[in-house]
Amino acid sequence: MRLYDSLSRGVHDVEPVEPGRVKIYACGPTVYRYVHLGNLRTFLLTDLIRRALEFEGLDVIEVQNITDVGHMTDESSPEALDKMLLAVEDEGLQPLEIAEKYTQEALEDMAAVGIRLPDVMPKATDHIPEMIELTQTLIDRGHAYVVDTGSVYFDVTSFPDYGKLSGNTLDKLKAGHRDLETDPAKRHPADFALWKAAGPGRLMKWPSPWGDGFPGWHIECSAMSMKYLGERFDIHTGGTDLRFPHHEDEIGQSEGAVGHEVVSTWVHGGFLQLTGQKIAKSTGNVIRAPELIERGLDPLAFRWLTFQTRYRSQMDFTWEAMETADQRVRQLRRHVAEWGDPAPVLGPAAEEADARFREALASDLDMPTVVRIVNDLDRSADVPPAEKRALLASWDHVLGLDLERDADAAWQPDEEVRRRVAERDAARAAKDYASSDRLRDELQGMGLEVMDTPDGTKVRPR
Numbered sequence: 001m002r003l004y005d006s007l008s009r010g011v012h013d014v015e016p017v018e019p020g021r022v023k024i025y026a027c028g029p030t031v032y033r034y035v036h037l038g039n040l041r042t043f044l045l046t047d048l049i050r051r052a053l054e055f056e057g058l059d060v061i062e063v064q065n066i067t068d069v070g071h072m073t074d075e076s077s078p079e080a081l082d083k084m085l086l087a088v089e090d091e092g093l094q095p096l097e098i099a100e101k102y103t104q105e106a107l108e109d110m111a112a113v114g115i116r117l118p119d120v121m122p123k124a125t126d127h128i129p130e131m132i133e134l135t136q137t138l139i140d141r142g143h144a145y146v147v148d149t150g151s152v153y154f155d156v157t158s159f160p161d162y163g164k165l166s167g168n169t170l171d172k173l174k175a176g177h178r179d180l181e182t183d184p185a186k187r188h189p190a191d192f193a194l195w196k197a198a199g200p201g202r203l204m205k206w207p208s209p210w211g212d213g214f215p216g217w218h219i220e221c222s223a224m225s226m227k228y229l230g231e232r233f234d235i236h237t238g239g240t241d242l243r244f245p246h247h248e249d250e251i252g253q254s255e256g257a258v259g260h261e262v263v264s265t266w267v268h269g270g271f272l273q274l275t276g277q278k279i280a281k282s283t284g285n286v287i288r289a290p291e292l293i294e295r296g297l298d299p300l301a302f303r304w305l306t307f308q309t310r311y312r313s314q315m316d317f318t319w320e321a322m323e324t325a326d327q328r329v330r331q332l333r334r335h336v337a338e339w340g341d342p343a344p345v346l347g348p349a350a351e352e353a354d355a356r357f358r359e360a361l362a363s364d365l366d367m368p369t370v371v372r373i374v375n376d377l378d379r380s381a382d383v384p385p386a387e388k389r390a391l392l393a394s395w396d397h398v399l400g401l402d403l404e405r406d407a408d409a410a411w412q413p414d415e416e417v418r419r420r421v422a423e424r425d426a427a428r429a430a431k432d433y434a435s436s437d438r439l440r441d442e443l444q445g446m447g448l449e450v451m452d453t454p455d456g457t458k459v460r461p462r
């Protein structure tokens with residue numbers, strides 16, 4: 001698998017630090033607001049990288065954080081309002097209740113578009129000690145300083161590589177950098193907070209060696225990525241807007257603390273635009289996954305829509321294109337059902353299509369080509385229907401479009417299967433994971449795929 005690395009500005013092979021196992025860190029949702037389709041496009045990129053690597057037979061460990069503190073200031077407004085405080089006022093809930101509510105909403109929206117849950121979803125507020133420790137390490141190593149108020153800043157002049165990811169090197173920043181942190185005690189305008197002293201009215205604050213306060217936003221991703229994935233890991237993903245300052249600052253922190261490169265490949269996804277404007281809260285142009293469902297569209301078809309554009313390019317969202325994608329996915333499902341049972345072996349034409357599919361995926365996730373390959377196969381007169389069915393069922397592990405849905409709808413579990421499903425749900429409710437795993441293995445042994453859904457165990461023919 002080859003991916004474009006934003007740092008070296010080139011396409012490279014993914015060569016995991018630990019052979020056979022790829023470690024991925026993805027910047028996750030900020031939970032004082034809903035996630036929108038633009039966020040979901042970025043999260044889908046990570047999901048796709050993971051699925052493609054697993055399709056190649058690699059193990060993947062994926063960590064995606066939940067930002068529930070530290071990125072709560074609206075830096076686009078002159079008053080620098082704390083968004084969490086605004087949400088607390090608007091909704092009459094406590095900060096942790098707000099965070100819990102929007103975390104659940106984010107997980108549901110991610111599941112709706114077929115994003116598989118990461119292996120670990122650490123919350124920033126559960127990792128304050130790790131962030132304090134990392135901040136202390138940076139002070140000890142001469143990369144950070146404490147000011148009178150009790151805030152701690154990263155000293156950008158102590159890190160000669162500052163700017164290597166975004167191109168915002170210090171000579172350029174001196175000229176026209178908008179000062180996001182207004183503290184006059186800062187030594188350089190680009191210095192950024194690792195720890196902020198709690199001002200009056202601050203609801204979320206923690207004790208620290210420098211007094212009560214709260215962590216800066218960037219430090220959480222350094223602390224949590226290295227805690228769960230180690231001091232060297234393979235892929236770090238995020239939206240292109242995170243390259244600066246968030247990921248630039250993360251590089252300074254992580255490499256400043258350990259003294260060597262931490263991330264092998266930086267992958268950044270392009271914006272989703274709506275009528276020419278970036279989909280972001282500040283523009284008021286926010287579409288959420290539930291709105292797709294309300295309009296009678298299958299949210300999984302949003303995946304197919306995103307596949308039409310290379311992931312680094314800006315993508316325009318229109319309802320017309322979304323409806324076309326929805327119709328196409330439904331049509332593919334009908335075709336899969338019509339093609340009958342999957343063939344156990346592939347002929348030469350199907351093997352060739354499979355090789356093309358794998359090559360397109362490996363080529364920095366060339367999904368527009370993948371779409372063409374799927375369409376070609378659908379129309380092909382050279383590949384027998386049973387082989388088309390087998391191929392699309394296999395490819396769907398990456399596409400995630402539930403292409404066998406119509407074919408499965410005709411299938412009904414027998415009495416024995418239904419009994420095991422009920423037993424497994426009871427075992428899971430009782431937290432008897434040994435029995436639950438045994439029953440899953442038994443169901444799989446009967447040739448079934450076993451899925452955990454919010455409504456309990458679901459099975460279908462594999």
Ligand SMILES: [Zn+2]
Pocket residue numbers: 026027028221246
């Ligand atoms: Zn992050």
